[in-house]
Amino acid sequence: xxxxxxxxxxxxxxxxxxxxxxxxxxxHSVARKYDLMNDVMSAGLHRTWKRFAVEVSGVKAGDKVLDxxxxxxxxxxxxxxxxxxxxxxxxxxxxxSMLAVGRDRLIDDGASVPALQCDAEKLPFPxxxxxxxxxxxxxxxxxxxxxxxxxxxxxxxxxxxxLVLEFSQVWKPLAPLYDAYSFKLLPFMGKLFAKDADSxxxxxxxxxxxxxxxxxxxxxxxxxxxxxxYYNLAAxxxxxxxxxxA
Amino acid sequence: MFKPLxxxxxxHLITQNSWARGELQPFSGQTVAIYLGxxxxxxxxxxxxxxxxxxxxxxxDASISLSPSLALRxxxxxxxxxxxxxxxxxxxxxxxxxxxxxxxxxxxxxxxSKIIGDIPATQANAFAKKTYSEAKSxxxxxxxxxxxxxxxxxxxxAKKRHVEAFVKDVDQLRDDVERLEKRIExxxxxxx
Numbered sequence: 001x002x003x004x005x006x007x008x009x010x011x012x013x014x015x016x017x018x019x020x021x022x023x024x025x026x027x028h029s030v031a032r033k034y035d036l037m038n039d040v041m042s043a044g045l046h047r048t049w050k051r052f053a054v055e056v057s058g059v060k061a062g063d064k065v066l067d068x069x070x071x072x073x074x075x076x077x078x079x080x081x082x083x084x085x086x087x088x089x090x091x092x093x094x095x096x097s098m099l100a101v102g103r104d105r106l107i108d109d110g111a112s113v114p115a116l117q118c119d120a121e122k123l124p125f126p127x128x129x130x131x132x133x134x135x136x137x138x139x140x141x142x143x144x145x146x147x148x149x150x151x152x153x154x155x156x157x158x159x160x161x162x163l164v165l166e167f168s169q170v171w172k173p174l175a176p177l178y179d180a181y182s183f184k185l186l187p188f189m190g191k192l193f194a195k196d197a198d199s200x201x202x203x204x205x206x207x208x209x210x211x212x213x214x215x216x217x218x219x220x221x222x223x224x225x226x227x228x229x230y231y232n233l234a235a236x237x238x239x240x241x242x243x244x245x246a
Numbered sequence: 247m248f249k250p251l252x253x254x255x256x257x258h259l260i261t262q263n264s265w266a267r268g269e270l271q272p273f274s275g276q277t278v279a280i281y282l283g284x285x286x287x288x289x290x291x292x293x294x295x296x297x298x299x300x301x302x303x304x305x306x307d308a309s310i311s312l313s314p315s316l317a318l319r320x321x322x323x324x325x326x327x328x329x330x331x332x333x334x335x336x337x338x339x340x341x342x343x344x345x346x347x348x349x350x351x352x353x354x355x356x357x358x359s360k361i362i363g364d365i366p367a368t369q370a371n372a373f374a375k376k377t378y379s380e381a382k383s384x385x386x387x388x389x390x391x392x393x394x395x396x397x398x399x400x401x402x403x404a405k406k407r408h409v410e411a412f413v414k415d416v417d418q419l420r421d422d423v424e425r426l427e428k429r430i431e432x433x434x435x436x437x438x
Contacts, residue, residue: 052250055257058274058293131293161293217303227275229290229301231249242301244275 007143008209016143020094020119023141026199027071027095034098035072037200040189047074049233050136053165053240054078056231062086063131068120068152069093069138073102073113079134080111091115092123093138120148125155132156136165140210149223156245162225168232168239169212178237182207213239249299256289256297262353266346267295273339277304281311289343297346308335310344320348 007016014022027034038046054075059065061084067076069092076091083089091106091113093099103115118124120135121144133152142148152162170178182204190200211219213230216239220228226246230239260266274293277300279286288300311332312320319327328348333340359367396402404412 048250052253055250055253055296056292056298058296060294159293213302229304231299231301233250240301 008206012205019143024095026202027098027141034101035074037190037193040193041186045234046137049165049238049240050075051078052231052233053134053136053163054082056240056242057082057132057134057161057163059083059087059132064129065089066123066125066130066133066152066155067091068123068133068135068148069141070134070136071095071098071102071138073106073115075134075136076102076106076113077109077111079132080106080113089113090125092118092120094119121151123151123155127154128157128160129155130157130160132161132163134163134165136163137167139164139166139216140206145211146219146223149220153224153243153245158245160245162220162241162243162245164216164220164241164243166216166239166241167207167210168216168236170237171232171235174235213241216241253298256299257292259350259352260296260346262356263346263350266350269295269342269346270297271295273307273336273342276307276336276339278335278340278343279306279309281309282317283314291339291343306335308333308337308340308343310340 005016006013007019008014042049057065057079059079059082061082063083064087065076065079065083067073067079067089070076071093073091076089079089091099091102092115093102094117096117099115099117106113106115116124120138120142133156135148135152139145139148149162149164156162183201186204187197187201190203191197210216213232213236217228217230220241220243223243224245225243228241228243230241232239260270270291271294273291274295275291277288277290279288288304288306290298290300290304292298311334312330316327316330320331328344331344333344355367355371358370361367362370393403397405
């Protein structure tokens with residue numbers, strides 16, 4: 001960025017102060033049909049990726065888990081089963097509409113999971129509190145990714161894990177096909193199923209602007225994590241990064 | 247592509263073999279590379295004592311190397327085969343993982359019971375065990391019959407005692423030749 005107070009919003013460049021508002025508008029618009037669209041866009045694979053993230057987290061009964069930008073709450077629901085009655089899961093999101101969807105679903109599911117509206121760059125939790133922090137498909141929408149990662153690292157206990165599940169750089173030979181899907185088919189499906197092509201155009205653009213696997217790995221190390229490993233899923237369409245705090 | 251599936255299977259097996267978590271938990275976060283002939287798999291120990299396929303940037307803390315034939319011998323419970331497995335790096339970690347992988351059993355009756363119910367699963371398991379046992383004894387019978395035919399009626403295979411006698415004769419001959427060589431050497435020195 002040439003100007004320090006500007007950032008990406010998809011392919012556009014906007015003032016940092018505007019990004020959170022614009023992202024908020026996108027997610028307010030898609031909140032009700034977010035999971036339906038995820039199913040349509042990923043052919044249901046997002047559920048497999050999230051289950052994989054829960055498996056790889058190593059979370060056990062009694063652990064404390066923070067689900068950052070957890071929106072519709074599907075990961076919180078899975079983690080809640082893992083930690084059992086002796087553990088604790090907290091769902092957070094900056095967007096009230098998304099959080100309301102997640103909170104209501106968890107209540108309907110009979111899960112006692114606190115839902116908290118907060119900014120991932122200023123987490124209202126003490127240091128060394130959680131065994132695991134996860135952010136799934138949320139990091140790319142954050143204005144200052146480095147600050148958010150540092151905050152997530154701060155609230156982790158020593159030996160705790162930070163998991164970042166996010167769209168990433170696809171295997172090169174598949175890139176033309178993936179581009180056609182993202183920029184032609186995705187906004188069309190957004191229009192068809194969610195009546196909102198612009199929001200899905202933003203989602204496609206924001207995926208391209210997100211750091212690739214190695215860059216994100218380095219960002220996590222810079223945020224203070226001692227070791228970071230990552231998994232490419234679906235040929236790199238999505239990557240799961242796992243970092244350990246020492 | 248198969249990492250989520252393989253990780254799911256591994257953790258399902260670990261859940262069925264709860265003793266394995268205790269073995270692995272002290273090594274959480276560490277990675278072992280398993281070389282089976284030309285194939286390689288990297289496994290990471292999880293914080294809950296589970297196992298996952300390792301990621302793209304994982305660094306191996308230990309490695310286990312074995313040939314496919316050795317793997318078959320281990321599967322056939324050949325006790326001598328385990329000592330021939332090559333281990334490098336953190337040997338405690340590699341040994342614990344090898345112990346877990348060797349000792350894990352799939353409780354398929356339990357899994358089947360979740361789909362078709364307890365009683366049909368037990369009956370299906372009993373039927374499968376009986377079928378396997380009968381098939382095994384039939385294969386053994388046919389093998390023994392063919393062995394006997396090729397040893398007695400139409401000799402193609404040597405009998406064990408004949409092979410042992412032959413090996414003993416070869417050893418005897420080798421020793422005799424060595425002794426003869428020494429004597430010739432001695433005579434040569436005496437003539438010079």
